[in-house]
Amino acid sequence: RQPRPSPPPTTHPARPHPHLQVPSKAGKRACAQGGSVARAILDGKHFAVRALTRDVATPSAQALRDLGAEVVKGDLEDKASLEAALKDVHGAFLVTNFWDHLSKEREVSQGKLVADLAKRLGLKHVVFSGLENVQKLTGGRLTVPHFDGKGEVEEYFWSIGVPMTSVRLAAYFENFLTLWKPAKASDGDYYTLAIPMGDVPMHGISVADAGAAILSIFNSPEEFLGKAVGLSAEALTVQQYCDVFSKTLGKDVRDTKITPEAYEKLSFPAAKELADMCRFYQMQQDRDVALTHRLNPRVRSFNQFISDNLGAFKGL
Numbered sequence: 001r002q003p004r005p006s007p008p009p010t011t012h013p014a015r016p017h018p019h020l021q022v023p024s025k026a027g028k029r030a031c032a033q034g035g036s037v038a039r040a041i042l043d044g045k046h047f048a049v050r051a052l053t054r055d056v057a058t059p060s061a062q063a064l065r066d067l068g069a070e071v072v073k074g075d076l077e078d079k080a081s082l083e084a085a086l087k088d089v090h091g092a093f094l095v096t097n098f099w100d101h102l103s104k105e106r107e108v109s110q111g112k113l114v115a116d117l118a119k120r121l122g123l124k125h126v127v128f129s130g131l132e133n134v135q136k137l138t139g140g141r142l143t144v145p146h147f148d149g150k151g152e153v154e155e156y157f158w159s160i161g162v163p164m165t166s167v168r169l170a171a172y173f174e175n176f177l178t179l180w181k182p183a184k185a186s187d188g189d190y191y192t193l194a195i196p197m198g199d200v201p202m203h204g205i206s207v208a209d210a211g212a213a214i215l216s217i218f219n220s221p222e223e224f225l226g227k228a229v230g231l232s233a234e235a236l237t238v239q240q241y242c243d244v245f246s247k248t249l250g251k252d253v254r255d256t257k258i259t260p261e262a263y264e265k266l267s268f269p270a271a272k273e274l275a276d277m278c279r280f281y282q283m284q285q286d287r288d289v290a291l292t293h294r295l296n297p298r299v300r301s302f303n304q305f306i307s308d309n310l311g312a313f314k315g316l
Contacts, residue, residue, distance in 0.1 A: 040211030111153030170203035232287035
């Protein structure tokens with residue numbers, strides 16, 4: 001976000017807006033977060049938005065442009081384009097995407113580059129989509145690269161004195177449309193949900209609902225600068241997630257009671273990482289449901305989210 005000259009009256013009110021820089025495309029998950037934040041900021045009409053994207057011709061980039069954002073071409077690994085995007089901005093929302101390249105080192109490098117530029121250009125408030133450094137917190141017992149890199153970036157921002165708030169989102173409800181979608185059981189007419197959480201509740205939130213909460217953080221820098229804020233709509237046990245599915249879909253959905261030890265042996269590349277993530281979730285989940293509802297009073301429950309996405313389950 002940036003203090004910018006007043007735009008032409010045909011596109012914005014005559015008063016000047018501070019300007020927020022938001023990445024609008026850096027992989028599917030990052031695009032979802034960036035798009036949610038950009039739309040919320042534009043709806044709030046207090047800040048103008050400059051959205052950074054690798055491809056300004058995509059439908060998502062055009063949609064933001066139609067809503068009033070300035071869309072510019074850039075990349076989190078291109079210093080020149082980043083510097084141009086951050087020039088004269090008041091603040092920025094930063095989301096990196098480990099899953100775009102599966103490299104913790106690249107994610108850390110991207111985050112540190114933005115931090116260095118934010119420091120040099122004098123940004124007043126950066127909101128970073130961070131997570132805990134699990135490897136550090138557990139003394140190396142657990143390794144969750146898509147958490148750990150973000151944790152390193154958090155620490156770096158604060159260590160060099162950038163005014164930054166880290167928002168740590170709970171598990172995305174959107175994961176239940178893909179990775180954690182109920183699967184047909186091989187031995188009967190029912191479906192199963194396999195998440196290695198035992199009976200410990202797991203926090204969750206729709207990424208689409210994060211944008212309004214993050215806008216509230218931008219609007220209250222005196223409360224949130226220098227802090228890590230955990231966002232969550234609610235925390236449910238795996239059995240409770242199954243109960244919501246069963247009631248909403250009219251299907252029998254059951255908890256497999258899978259253990260982390262069994263989960264990490266499943267045949268997909270991130271199985272060990274996600275097993276360690278759930279081990280960490282069983283140890284600690286610093287997410288604040290009450291605060292999240294204060295920041296976004298319209299945040300949806302899991303039941304509301306599934307009801308809004310019934311089309312994703314037509315094949316069950």
